[in-house]
Amino acid sequence: MTGLLLASIHDVSPRFESEVDRLVEVLQPHVGDRIAMLVVPNHWGSAPIVPGSPFAARLRRWSEAGFEMFLHGFYHRDDHRHTGADGIRARLMTNGEGEFLGLSRAQARERIERGRSLVEDLLGAPIAGFIAPAWLYGPNTVEALEDCDIPIAESHWRVWSPATGRDLAKGPVITWASRTPSRLASSLAAAALLRHSRSRVLRIGVHPPDVRHPRLVKSIQRALAAGTKARRAAGYSALLKTS
Ligand SMILES: [Zn+2]
Secondary structure, eight states: OOEEEEEEEEEESGGGHHHHHHHHHHHHHHHTTOEEEEEOTBGGGSOBOOTTSHHHHHHHHHHHHTOEEEEOOSSOSOOSOOOHHHHHHHHHHHSSOOTTTSOOHHHHHHHHHHHHHHHHHHHTSOOOEEOOGGGOOOHHHHHHHHHTTOSOEEOSSEEEETTTTEEEEESOEEEOOOSSHHHHHHHHHHHHHHTTOOOSEEEEEEOGGGGGOHHHHHHHHHHHHHHTTSEEEOOTTHHHHHO
């Protein structure tokens, strides 16, 4: 069976409208409309997606064109105080963006349901799944996703179905970071290695700040070119059919 390449744009929010447009331009020559958009209903509590707004209409058009729409947290930002290992993990990995790391099961369920109904009302269609900000899931969030029958979720190393409990794919996601020069350099090096990955399912996840760095954009393009050589671009929902 041929492999699959799954491409996604994180942090789709009116806050990053022009960056998201640019990312679509970078991805489309390689994957067409097989793009997963990770939608944040109200980024940092100050960039709400307003029903009836031009941005909401664009989301709907993308969805109708075949882009997959995932819920990607609600606020994205982690407003909890963590203690111990979780706190260290959250600070090191996310710069405080691990919204779903420290929530209780009931809180996580409430935010997932609130975000889901907001996005589904805008789209007039179901979401494809839920992907936590910075791929960070506390154990309560994993249970809440099962409670909510979410079809698809993913972490750094796997894609699974909370609704059925099945693993859908294993393997890395290629992603980039640009907050500091050293993170930028190490993510370019990691991408150069990972694009040669032999895994059947290869994921590529891009973020709005990526477009500010020409070297990074070039690295994304090379990863897309390498990733589609022996794989076909697909949506995540293809995994529900093939696995
Ligand atoms: Zn994000």
